Amino acid sequence: MLWPPSMDLLAPLAPWFDQVRRDLPWRALDLDAMHPDPYAVLVSELMLQQTQVATVIPYFSRWLDRFPTPRTLAEADEDSVHKAWEGLGYYRRARFLKAAAGSIAAEGWPRDLEGLCALPGLGPYTAAAVGSIAFQWPTPALDGNAFRALARLLLMEGDPKRGAADLRIWLTPALEAHGPSRMTQALMELGATTCLPSPTCTACPLSDRCGALLAGRTAEIPPIAKRAKPKASALWLVAFEAKGQVLLHPPALRGLLAGLWRWPTLDPDLYPPQPIAPDAPSVTAWPSWIQVYTHRREAVSPLHFRLTARFTPIEGLRWMPRSELRNLPLGKRDQRLRDLLDTPGQIPLEAPDSSALLRACAAPAR
Template identity: 60%
Template sequence: MPFADAAVLLAPLAPWFDSLRRPMPWRAADLDAPHPDPYAVLVSEIMLQQTQVATVIPYFRRWMERFPGPAALAAATEDEIHGLWAGLGYYRRARNLQAAAAAIAADGFPRTLEGLLALPGLGPYTAAAVAAQAFQLPTPALDGNAFRVAARVLALEEDPRRHAGALREWLAPALAAHGPSRLTQAVMELGATVCVPAPRCASCPLQGACAARARGIQHRIPPAQPRTKVTEAEIHLAAIASGGAWLLRPPGAKGLLAGLWSWPWTGAAADTQGAAEPASAYGIEAREPAGWTQVYSHRREAVRPIVARVEPGAAPPGLEWVPEARLASLPMGRRDQRLREAVDAPGEPLTVAGLEALQAILQGVKASSPAAPAPGRS
C-alpha cells in the first residue's frame, strides 16, 4: 500500500522531541552521535519490555550502579540479579539480560541488527530500538505506541501489526533523514505522552499532517483488539516446613516461570469450611493466613494460602527441601513472594479443604504454571 513520505510527514517530530523530551537516565545528550554506552541502552530496553518508564527508572539506576558493564553483569550471581530485579516482574528478562551480557563480554557488542537479534531476549522490536539508539542505524522499532502513531498518521483503519513490514519500510527513510535515535525516541515519546489511546491532538506536533485527525477517525484507530478470555481459578498455595527446611518447587529452565522458585500448590477443592478433623493426627500443624486474588494477563487466581509444619519425610516428586536460611534470597514470582512474606502471619485454623490440599501436595500432585501478568509500557 503506498504511504505518503514519512520523512516529510514526521519532520515536525524532530524539533518537538529536541525541546520537550522527558529526562531519562539512559537517554544520551547528543542525539546525532552513537550512544556513549550501548549497554545502558540495552538494559533500559530490556527493562522497558512490558514495564512502564516510571517504574523502570529506579531499577535502572540501581542496576547500573551495581552492574555498570556487561562483564560485571556476566559475573553476577543469581541471588544478586534477583535482588535487583525483584518487583519488576518477568524475571526471565533478567536471565536473558545476563546471557546477553555474557555474550557481549566475550565477543563485543554486536553493531548490526542481525547481530543484536542473535542476543538472548532481543526480539525484532528491542533489537531495532537498540540499533537505532545505540548505533544510529535506521532500523524502525515498532511497539504498541509506534504502531498507534503510525496507524493514525496514515489513517490505517486495519490492525497496523498486519502491515508491520510495510510500516518499517515507510519509517526507515524518516529515521535516516531526522536521526535514527532522535526519531525512534520521538515516536515512542509521542505515543506515550500525546498520541495516547485517547489522543491529545491539540498539543500534537503532527496535527497538521495526521490523516486520521483530518478525517476525525483518530479515536477508532487502531481498532480495538478482541478481549482476551480470562480464566478464573482457586488454589491452595502451601508453605510447608519441616526440620529447618521449606518444601519448594525448583525453577524450570523454560516457560513463564523459568528461573523462579515456587511454593507447591493444588487446585482448591469444593469449599469445606469449619474445623478440620485434627490435622495433628497426620503430624501436621497448620493455619490459613488471609487469602488474596492474583491477577495475570489471562488468569485470575483466588489464592488460599496455607502455612504448615510437618514431620520430616522425603520430598514429593518435583519438590525439594530447601534450608530456611536460603528462602529470603530465592528468586520468586509475585504470588510466591507474597506467601513468603506471610509465612509468619497469623491465620485461621486449617479447614478440611486445606488439610486435603496439604495431603495432596505431600503425596505428590502435579501443578502447572499460571500465565504471567502483562503491564504495558508508557
C-alpha cells in the same frame, strides 16, 4: 503506499521531542552521538518490554549498580540475576539478557541489525530500538505505541502491524534526516504520552497533518484487538514449615517460571476446605487474593502449616532454611506468601485436610 515523505511529515516531532523529552536514566544527553553505554540501552529495552517506565526506573538503576557491564552480568550466578529481576515479571527477559551479555562479552557488539536480532531475546522491535538509540543506525523500531500513532497519522485501516514492513521502509528517511536516536525516541514518546488510546491531540506536534484527527476518526483507528478472556483457576498456596525450614520447588530450567523458587500449590477441588480438626498441626491463613497474569487469573488462598517434624518430600520439592527465603528469587505470587509469613495471619475455621496435603507432598514410605 501513497504516504507523504516521512522526513517532511514527521519533521515537527524532532523539535517537539527536544522540548518535552522525559529525563530517563537510560537516555543519553546528546541524541546526535552514539550512546555512551549501549549496554544501558539494551538493559532498558529488555526491562521495558511489557513493563511501565515508572516501574522500570528503580530496577534499571539497581541493575546497573549490580551488573555494570556485559561481562559482570555474564559472570553472575543465575540466582543473583533472577533475584535482581524479582518483581519485574516475565523472567525469561532476565535469562535472555544474561545470555545476550555473554555473547557481547565474548564476541563484542554485533555490527548490524541482523547481528542484534541474533542475540537472545531481541526480536525485531528491540533489535531496531537498540540499533537506533545505541548506535545511530536508521533502523525503525515499531512498538505498540508507535503503531498506534502512525496508524492515526497515516489514516491506516485495519491492524497497522500488517503494514509493518511498509512502515519501516517509509520511516527510514525520517531517521536518516532527523537522527535515528532522536526520531525513534520521539515516536515512542508521542505514543507513550500524547497519542494514547484516548489521545490528547491538542498537545500533539502532528495535529495539523494527522489523518485520523482531520477525519474525526481517532477513536476508531487503530481498531481495538479483541482479547481472549483470561482463564480462571483457584489454588491453595502452601508454606509447610518445620524446624526452621520451609518446603519449596527449586527453579525449573525451562518455561515461564524458570529460574524461580516456588511454594507448593494444590487444587482446592482435590483438597476441599473442611472444619479444622482439633489434632491438626498449627495452621494460619490470610485472605485470598486474585493474581492476574496476561492470560489467566488465579484465586490464591495462602496457608501456613507449622509441623513438628520434617518429612521426606516428593521429587521436585526441597526443604530450605526459612532464613534463606529473602535471598531466593521468587515470582510475584510467591513473594506475597513469603511476605505474609512475617505478618500475623488468622487461624481459619476451615482449611484443607492437612494429612491429605502432607500425603500430596511427602514421598511414600519405603
